[in-house]
Each structure stands twice: as C-alpha cells, then as structure tokens.
Amino acid sequence: MAKVLVSSCLLGLSCKYNGSNNYNKAVTEFCRDKIVILACPEVLGGLPTPRPPSELQQGDGQDILKGEGSVVNKLGNDVTKNFLEGAQKAYQLAKENNVKVSVLKAKSPSCGSGKIYDGQFCGRLKNGDGVTAALFKKNNIKVLTEEDFNES
Ligand code: SF4
Structure with a gap:
C-alpha cells in the first residue's frame, strides 16, 4: 500500500496556530487507500497550540536551511529553531x-x-517554500498541497 x-x-487535527484545523475533504479521500503518516512540524518543533502565527522574515525555507533569514512570530519572538527542529522531525518520520x-x-x-506569507502579517504572499517543504524537496520527497486536489 502506498x-x-x-x-x-x-485531516482535521486541531493543531493550527489558532487552535482550529484545515480539514480538507479531497485530501481525506486521497488518503483512504494509503498508509498515512501524520505530522505537524510546528508542534513537533515544540510550539504549543494555540500559538501566535509566524512568518518567514527574509527569504524562504531554502534560506532558513542554509542558516540565512529567520522565522518570527507575531509577538516578535524568533522561532527559527522550533521550525528547523520540527522540519527535521517531520523529515525523520518520512525517512523512517x-x-x-x-x-x-x-x-x-x-x-x-x-508560495508562503511574506513576513508582514498582512496576508500577502511571496514565492518560496516553508521550512519543512524545503527540507522535503531537498531530500527528493514530492510535495503536493491541498490545492493540487479538487474539492468535490
Ligand atoms: S505546521 Fe503544517 S501541519 Fe501544523 S498546523 Fe501548520 S500547516 Fe498544519
């Protein structure tokens, strides 16, 4: 089985920053005949739920992996280490x-x-990957998003 x-x-776990979830019916359907490994990188990185939202201030996840740029939450706290740790743990799960x-x-x-939010907490997007997506791509794990599935 794939x-x-x-x-x-x-898939409906309420681990989103605001304590809710992003349940997606089409993704759930896609998963029905597969072995599913669930991961929330921000929780794996030690952040609580709920938590303040965070955005990448400069560059994207590829830059964060190179030690450049930072991830900062809306309160101004640097959470780069949590994001890196969460990405590593999610990747470890994928690898295992x-x-x-x-x-x-x-x-x-x-x-x-x-596409990710641009670091200004105003809903604007910029080109680039999140930290976990960047690490997955670097290790040749294909990254789809819910936008690749048509909601029915
Ligand atoms: S880190 Fe990923 S899995 Fe966790 S709430 Fe955010 S988008 Fe969902």
Whole structure:
C-alpha cells in the first residue's frame, strides 16, 4: 500500500496556530487507500497550540536551511529553531517510513510549497517554500498541497 505523509491539520487535527484545523475533504479521500503518516512540524518543533502565527522574515525555507533569514512570530519572538527542529522531525518520520510523497498545507511557513506569507502579517504572499517543504524537496520527497486536489 502506498504511503503518504500529510500535514495533520489537513485531516482535521486541531493543531493550527489558532487552535482550529484545515480539514480538507479531497485530501481525506486521497488518503483512504494509503498508509498515512501524520505530522505537524510546528508542534513537533515544540510550539504549543494555540500559538501566535509566524512568518518567514527574509527569504524562504531554502534560506532558513542554509542558516540565512529567520522565522518570527507575531509577538516578535524568533522561532527559527522550533521550525528547523520540527522540519527535521517531520523529515525523520518520512525517512523512517520510506515516504516518497507528501501532502502539505499550502502557504504555511512550515508546510507551504511555492508560495508562503511574506513576513508582514498582512496576508500577502511571496514565492518560496516553508521550512519543512524545503527540507522535503531537498531530500527528493514530492510535495503536493491541498490545492493540487479538487474539492468535490
Ligand atoms: S505546521 Fe503544517 S501541519 Fe501544523 S498546523 Fe501548520 S500547516 Fe498544519
């Protein structure tokens, strides 16, 4: 049976920064015939739920992995270490389970792929990957998001 690592919030776990979730019916359907490994990188990185939202201030997840830029929460606290730790733990889970495909939450500073919020906490997007998505791509794990599935 195929394996897939999925952002926990997409399957209804309330681990989102504001204590809610991002349940997605199409992703849930996609997972029905697969072995699913759930991961919330921000919780794996030691952050509580709820928590203040965070955004990448400069660059994207690829830069954070190189030691450049930072992830800062809305209160001004640097949470880069938590994001890196969470990404490493999520990657470890993927590696241990021989996962080649993931479905991660679009636009998130951890899970987003291709587009993330721009660091100003105003809802504007910039090009780039979240920290976990960047680490997965670097290790040749395919990253899909819920936007790759049509809601029915
Ligand atoms: S870190 Fe990823 S899995 Fe966790 S709440 Fe944010 S988007 Fe969802």
